[in-house]
Amino acid sequence: MIAHLIRSLLQGILVILAVGLIAFSMFRFVGDPVASLAGQESTDADRAELTERLGLNDPFPIQFVRFLAKAAQGDFGISYRQARPVADLLAERLPATVELAVLSALFAFIIGVGLGVYAAINRRGLVANAVMVLSLVGVSLPTFLIGIGLIYLFAVELRWLPSFGRGDVLRFGWWTTGLLTETGRKSLVLPVLTLGFFQLTLIMRLVRAEMLETMRTDYVRFARARGIPERRIQFRHALRNTMVPVVTIVGLQLGSVIAFAIVTETVFQWPGLGALFVNAVQFVDIPVMAAYLMFVAFVFATMNFLTDFVYVLIDPRLKA
């Protein structure tokens, strides 16, 4: 068990290093950092001095290590486009994305599991089939269209909810939250629904499939053969077994929700990391792109490790 966890930890570190390599390579080979920072009026001498100062004449591995060291401290240099430290940009936008991601994941999980179990139990019912059709439509609807549709319905027609931004936020240290104000909460509704919808369809289909699979196992047959009531089998036996792979997969999904938020943030002009990244891509702002990648990789590796950890806890077969 411990060996398994250590291996998981090492893999996570490997992922971060690999992504770091990509991010660093972007820095070195894409665009010209010297030109971007020095500006157009600089002389050759200025540029040479800047090159030396940035350490760009050192060998590749040394630069890479230096890059990683600075990244570990949160230092990603200066944004090409906004001339501010990237770390500041990240800190500013992180809370918005985190709130959105966590709330949407919760929403997707609770509703997704509920609907998935229902669809598995009432396989042939009208509602179950409607739910499955809906999930299929959900897979065909791109997130941005869902967002636009919701905006149209709730912001334009009904005027119940705002169509962009976070509303009023309260600041606690460097963290800002929209949960404590009314406009903040209202602003969260549509983005959370939009971001959560796709996850919800995935979870729902997963839970339904796993549950159906579980209901076909020998131990469920044996439980039936012992006269155990069907409801009890569904909710005490099958559900328990279903949740093990579901929790694992959902945990892994969580690692990338932050990345999934890119589109939602754009549609709702949500001031988060995703919108920042899209901007950076449009203007080839390498430091920001690199920082975003590293951050996403870090979150991903962490969630992976935590999921492995939880998995070991809930599956007795691994405890030996």
Add this chain to the structure above:
Amino acid sequence: MSIASQPGNAEAPKGLLARAWDSDVGYSFRTSPVAIAAAVVTIVIILATTFAGFITPQNPFDAATLNLMDGFTPPGEAGAGSGMKFSLGADSQGRDMYSAILYGSRVSLLIGTASVIFSLLLGVTLGLVAGYIGGQIEALIMRIADIQLSFPAILVALLVFGIARGLIHPSLHEQMTFIVMTVAIGLSNWAQYARTVRASTLVEKRKEYVDAARVIGLRAFPVMIKHVLPNVAGPVLVIATINLALAVLEEATLSFLGVGMPPTQPSLGTLIRVGQQFLFSGEWWILLFPSAALVIIALSINLFGDWLRDALNPRLR
């Protein structure tokens, strides 16, 4: 019930189409209204977009054919400038939405198909290599595939896009967009193919005929491929179909975000992006029709792919 078996009654060999119609898959298709509807819609769309030039009243991206006075004509009415009837309305520049949608769908489908072919070739090759060579290389490829599968394709596509933008000179940006998008979307979707093909390759590798081939001096790899490919054809086809829908949606998302096809050669995503500006001002048709077209395309491909997956799944039969 007893059916007497009479060995003398060999059936005349049937043609391929007849056999397909008679097979389990064919039966499943015939009796599934959803599959038939989805297939029909998809074929209609493909035909319509291919021959868009012949069935649309104008080429909306040839500026010479536009009349600014036609701008904002609601659906069903005639334009104030040219007097032409705009069945689905006109946008701010006087472009016929119906034409725009067909041309835009063509772009979307072209990019989608191109990227699927890219993903397929890349993924199948990597899967074969991983399965056959094994060892560290296999572990590496599979690890990368696993990681990539848990990330939204958008992220990978955006990343590739950003890098491409940095590497390609700005003057070439617009011309290269098609290729960059194909590569970007293609690179974000190869993992599923690799996984499936690798699994099949592993199964085949263990079979005795591989050793037998080696023993008599044949190279095992081509022999194995001959057996792996037919086995994976079914699942790969399913993946490709669903992948196509995903690729079309991904392309739309990228264009919507502003990093995809430009307004001069728009895809459905670009049209939606443009149409979003008019969400609040009441010219709903500029947004709604491209959106509906996108959803219909993705939905029919998805439905068809879903049916195909169930039909080819031996366990459900």
Add this chain to the structure above:
Amino acid sequence: MTEPLLSVQNLRVEFPTRRGILTAVDDVSFDIQPGEVLGVVGESGAGKSLTGAAIIGLLDPPGRIAGGEVRLKGERIDNLPPDALRRIRGRRIGMVFQDPLTSLNPLFRIGEQLIETIQLHSGMNAAQARDRAVSLLVDVGIPAAERRIGAYPHQFSGGMRQRVVLALALAANPELIIADEPTTALDVSVQAQIIALMKRLCREHHVAIMLITHDMGVIAETADRVAVMYAGRIAEIGPVRDVIKHAQHPYTQGLMGSIPTLTADAERLTQIPGSMPRLTAIPAGCAFNPRCPHVFHHCRVVRPELLPAERSLAACWLHDAKARVSA
């Protein structure tokens, strides 16, 4: 004669498919006396497992019982509503499956699974149920039962798991246990132990067993009577010694001849030419007729019923003098 515990009459199990209706169990009849062990033997696909599943009401759809009756102590159980049927399961009829690894839920301790079954069928409280669970485990031969009751299935070996499965099947004191290939997934040495255990339990708890298997050796060891199934029908049924030593149906004779023994001198095992027909192509008349060395015209036309043949019953026209004359 005492009333049979289980009486199966003309049971028919069908599977509607798009190619037509497949009859997997065709007009099968037999009885099981209280406390007796009836072996049901046959090749894969002969319909043995389906018969067992039909009796306990666990046929997987689209399979369904299309005809006949199943009576438990005289009362019909095949047409009961699902809830009543469920109450019979475990309490009066138990079932044991082939693979002990997959028969137990890996996430629950065996104690939990036992106690749940016990409490379901009796009014015991947790403490009483636990005591009974421990005593059941002791009964099936699990060492250190008191301690191991808190263990998980994966912590047991294959043979131990099958013992736990038997304990679970016995938990509510059923009168009949249907055992579907209970030893097939086990090592040969463990098989012997489980067989001995089943015999002992059968005696001590006065439980009848319907032992479904393809292994004639197990039948010889354990059963009192045996039914030989072929293509969904019973070919022969009778006391074990008689069927083995003096088989009355050509199929059974072929089976016996193909079992290698230590004492026989044969250089080649007897083989029955051909193979059991698929459900979609069962011949008219006797299902075995294309492969039978003693076939005559009547066999190809009329399906034989179970006819008295020495001390057994055999579905073969060789035992009907009139039919043989008309050949």
